[in-house]
Amino acid sequence: MRQLLGSGIALIGLLLVAGCASHSVMPSAQSAAIKSRERALASHTDAIQAAVRQSGRLGALAFLDAQDGRLVVLPGDSPADAWTRYTASPDSQSDPVLPPPVVTFVYRSDVPKAPEAVTQSELQQQQTSAAAVATELKKIEERLALVQRELAGTKQDTDKAVADMRALADDLATVRKFMLQTSQLGWLNHELVVENANGMRKMAATSQELSASSTRLEETLRQLSEGIAGQLKELGARLDAIQGKIQNIK
16 A cells, blocks of 8 residues: 555655656857747736636646637646646647747746746657656555455454354353253252252151061050060969859858
């Protein structure tokens, strides 16, 4: 991404350098052409300033068409901007102009800057640089759009991953809740088992106590039975003795 922006900024820098090049050193023929051009444009000052004010720009390229000598005013904020606007407009196709070798960029009357001389070759170079900048910027925009689409796809993947993680978290919470309930049921079951075991031990102890009591009762009944039998036998013997005595008395 930084390489793309860097290349675009470099081309823009070249365009600015080309538009601000100094014309202090010129051949004599070119200097004469500039003076001739300035004299020819002097009579059109009012028309040029009116066109600039109407456009709302900082100035305009002003020259007499090399074919028919008519005045041509191309508004813009700089020589390069004015020429680029013209070449990009439908007028460049329907009503083309032929600039002289040297043209003048005239600033609006309220802008404290002197007119600038610009050669036709410089305008063409600036146009070429501007086209290169536009092409490079278009490539940058296309790559930025591609990066945005990739980021959008990445965002969708991220959103899906977040949704999956949330669903997994919900599943884990459900499993944890189930495990907690299972643990609680296990604890209750353990308590019931312990309680049942204690009950069974108590029942076993009670059964043992009942068995021992039954054994003791049986032994007591046996002893009582034996005692009663002995007493009845003894009583029978006494009754027999008493009866024998009664018979002897008779």
